[in-house]
Amino acid sequence: MDLETAHSGPVQPDRRNAILRGALLRRRAELRKSWKRLVSAECLESLGALAPEVESFLSGPDSIRNSPLPATFTWLNCDTDFWGCLHAIALARKIECRPADTSLACLSLGDLKKLSHADLFKVLCARYRCPLNIGAASELEVAEELLRQLMVTDRAKLETGAAFDVDGVLLRLNLVGIRALVTHDLRSLDALNYFYELPQRSLTRLRANSHLLASWLCIYMQLLATPDWLKCG
Amino acid sequence: MRIAIVASSIAAGVRIAGEIEKLAGVDVFVVVCNMGTRSAPLRWSRELLVAAKSFAWRTLVARVCSYARLRKLIIMRRPLDDSMSIARLRSLQCDVGLHAANVIYREPTISAFRLGILNAHIGILPKYRGRSVVEWSILQGDRTGVTVFFIDSGIDTGGRIVLREFIPSDGWKDVGALKNMLFGCDARLYRQALEALMSSEFRFDSNDISKGRRYYVMSKMLTEGVNEILGDHDSLG
Numbered sequence: 060m061d062l063e064t065a066h067s068g069p070v071q072p073d074r075r076n077a078i079l080r081g082a083l084l085r086r087r088a089e090l091r092k093s094w095k096r097l098v099s100a101e102c103l104e105s106l107g108a109l110a111p112e113v114e115s116f117l118s119g120p121d122s123i124r125n126s127p128l129p130a131t132f133t134w135l136n137c138d139t140d141f142w143g144c145l146h147a148i149a150l151a152r153k154i155e156c157r158p159a160d161t162s163l164a165c166l167s168l169g170d171l172k173k174l175s176h177a178d179l180f181k182v183l184c185a186r187y188r189c190p191l192n193i194g195a196a197s198e199l200e201v202a203e204e205l206l207r208q209l210m211v212t213d214r215a216k217l218e219t220g221a222a223f224d225v226d227g228v229l230l231r232l233n234l235v236g237i238r239a240l241v242t243h244d245l246r247s248l249d250a251l252n253y254f255y256e257l258p259q260r261s262l263t264r265l266r267a268n269s270h271l272l273a274s275w276l277c278i279y280m281q282l283l284a285t286p287d288w289l290k291c292g
Numbered sequence: 293m294r295i296a297i298v299a300s301s302i303a304a305g306v307r308i309a310g311e312i313e314k315l316a317g318v319d320v321f322v323v324v325c326n327m328g329t330r331s332a333p334l335r336w337s338r339e340l341l342v343a344a345k346s347f348a349w350r351t352l353v354a355r356v357c358s359y360a361r362l363r364k365l366i367i368m369r370r371p372l373d374d375s376m377s378i379a380r381l382r383s384l385q386c387d388v389g390l391h392a393a394n395v396i397y398r399e400p401t402i403s404a405f406r407l408g409i410l411n412a413h414i415g416i417l418p419k420y421r422g423r424s425v426v427e428w429s430i431l432q433g434d435r436t437g438v439t440v441f442f443i444d445s446g447i448d449t450g451g452r453i454v455l456r457e458f459i460p461s462d463g464w465k466d467v468g469a470l471k472n473m474l475f476g477c478d479a480r481l482y483r484q485a486l487e488a489l490m491s492s493e494f495r496f497d498s499n500d501i502s503k504g505r506r507y508y509v510m511s512k513m514l515t516e517g518v519n520e521i522l523g524d525h526d527s528l529g
Contacts, residue, residue, distance in 0.1 A: 072433055075521055079431070082517045203506070210508035245431075252511035289432065 076289045086252070087283035091118060094276055097262055102269040109146060113273045116150055117280060128154075128191065128241055134162040137189040142270065144189050148237060149274035151281060156189050162197040168204055176224040183230055193234045194241025202238045202247075205231045209250050217254075217261040225264060229271035236278035245288050251279045293490060296321040296386040298372070298409065300393040302365070303342040306355050308392055311479035315486055321384055322359055323366045325393045326377075373398045381405070388489070390482050391443065399445050408442040408450070410485055412478040414471060416456055417441060418503045421448035424510035426461075426471050427518045431510075436461045436470070438477055440485040441499055447506060453497040454485040467518050 094117045095103075103110050129135070137144055137156035147154045163186060174182060187193050193202055209231045216223040232254060239247035254262075265272050295318050299305030305322035312320050326335070359365035366384070370377050372395050381389075381404035389409035391397075402409050415425030417439040429436050437458040444450040459477065464470035488494050510518070 074524060075431065075433055078517050078520045078524075079514075082513050086513055206508070207506070214509070246428075246505070246507060249511050249514055250508065252513050253509065256512050 072289060076287060079288055080286060083283045083285075083288075086255075087280065090255070090276070090280060090283065091120075094118075096259060097265070097276065098269070098273055099266060102266045102272065105269045106273055109270075109273070112150055113277065116277050117273075128194075129158070132158050132191075132195060133197070134159040134195055135189045135191050139189075141184045141188045141190070144191075145233065145274050146270075148190055148240075149233075149277035149281075151277075154189075154191065156191065162192075162195055165197065166201050168200055171201070171204065176227050180226050180230060183234065187234060190234060190237050191241060193238045198238075202235070206235055206247060206250055209235060210253065214253065217257055217264075220261070223264075225267040226271065229265060229268050229275055232275045233271060233278060236275060236282060239282055240278065240285070243285070243288060248282050248285075248288065251275070251282065255279065293317060293388065293486065294319045294321070294384065294386040295388050295390060295486065296323050296366075296381070296384055296405070297390045298323050298325060298393050298395075300325055300395075301342050302339055302356055302367075303352060304392050305365075306352060306359065308390060308479040308482060309359070310355065311483045312390070312486065315483060315490075317490070318486065321364045321366060321386065323381065323384075323389075324368060325372050325395055326368045326370060373401050375400075377401075378404050388486065392478065397443060397445065402443065402445065407489070408452075410440055410454065410482060411443045411448075411450070412475075412481050413439045413441065413448055414474040415439065415448075416458070417448060417453060418499045418501055419505075420507060421501065421504055422506040423508055424515075425507050426474060427467055427510045427515055428507045430461060430467070430518050430521055431514060436474065438474055438481055439499075440481050449499070449501050451496075451499050453499050454488055455481065456497070457481060457484075461522060465519070465523050467515065467522060470522070 098113075098117075103114060106113055135156040136159050137154065139147070139155060144154065144156075146152075166182075166186065171179065171182070192198060193205075209228070213223060213228045213231065215221075217228070232251060235247045236251050238244060239251070265275075295312055297305045297308045297312070297320065299308070299322060302322065302324050305324055309320045309322050312318060356365065366380065368377050368380070372378075372393070378400050381401065385406075386404075387406045389402075389405040391409055391411040397409060413425075414436075415421070415429060416435065416437050419434065420429055426436055435458045437456060439456045440454045441448075442450045442452040442454070457477070459474060461470050464473065
């Protein structure tokens with residue numbers, strides 16, 4: 060049997076893409092109107108100097124990336140720290156980074172799974188000091204593991220109302236979202252859709268880390284404006 | 293060939309058994325799992341409810357009695373991966389298990405069957421592993437269908453595929469109904485898979501996981517998009 064056979068139905072790729080695009084744009088309009096349900100005034104205030112930029116980015120019509128992200132790269136080095144880089148990516152600013160010839164040594168998934176929540180957070184922030192690197196080809200295994208953790212473990216905890224690691228969940232949402240920006244992986248985008256659709260009572264618990272919450276929503280806003288997911292994916 | 297249907301309810305097990313019995317040279321057992329979360333009264337109330345809802349409940353009761361009389365109906369009191377349950381499964385000396393329960397199998401349970409446990413996965417492997425694979429196939433313009441393969445302890449990663457059947461989504465306006473139809477093909481496809489396994493010319497197809505990806509539960513937003521595509525499909529077809 061030919062497993063490569065695709066596009067067999069009468070619904071053409073352009074039509075499927077149009078349906079998807081329409082859904083993304085509707086969600087984008089909804090997010091623009093309702094993001095303050097998630098990021099409370101108190102939460103916004105805690106962002107300090109970033110607050111006006113975040114507010115304008117999430118409320119305004121122009122939250123689209125002007126400077127393109129690098130399409131293919133082995134690894135990127137940057138002088139800014141993790142938070143500076145993350146904010147730049149989230150707010151679609153130009154990122155000051157230089158291509159490197161080699162990537163970091165691969166992370167062992169076995170070791171990654173053994174880390175405590177706090178250590179995992181530190182390891183991921185250090186490795187992805189330039190968070191765009193989660194989109195590098197060498198990071199496929201780590202990215203798949205982060206997606207799995209979000210959509211299996213974290214999802215179950217949030218849906219059942221169990222205690223969960225807020226920082227860890229938000230960091231994964233940010234990194235998975237950035238991978239979607241770089242690679243146009245529709246599954247990664249849909250993980251963000253899924254979390255956005257969780258009941259409000261689950262999402263309000265994410266306010267505990269206002270910086271990661273705001274950057275997640277800004278990245279999500281950019282993803283919703285990205286065209287041609289099915290053609291790219 | 294000795295076959296055990298590992299089912300979540302008596303009705304589900306007996307339904308599949310009815311189809312498998314059509315094959316010559318098979319001895320069929322129905323193993324009903326204890327899903328671990330239900331108390332005994334709740335478990336039996338559910339069984340009665342399922343039987344009562346069946347249009348052919350008289351036939352169902354007759355078949356259940358027949359299996360019980362022949363000692364081919366095994367009700368597990370403990371969870372499937374409990375050592376006593378595994379010992380009970382081993383004692384049946386079955387060649388193949390047929391998955392019809394909402395459980396995750398660990399290696400000792402799988403190896404209680406000489407060839408392993410077959411799963412009728414409602415997606416085309418190796419491309420579509422995991423959850424919501426019908427939805428993902430439609431969204432990405434691929435064909436829908438069912439793959440019967442021997443499981444391992446991973447998520448749809450078992451390496452031996454017995455058969456694949458492409459089943460078109462034409463005429464289905466709602467993905468939930470389409471999935472129910474695909475799930476309902478399990479008995480027939482298990483029978484065909486066992487028939488293939490008993491053939492001397494049979495060769496496994498490889499489930500090469502590098503050729504596919506694991507998918508997860510789809511969001512409401514994309515699921516609505518899939519239903520819209522199915523609606524379009526229907527109006528164009």
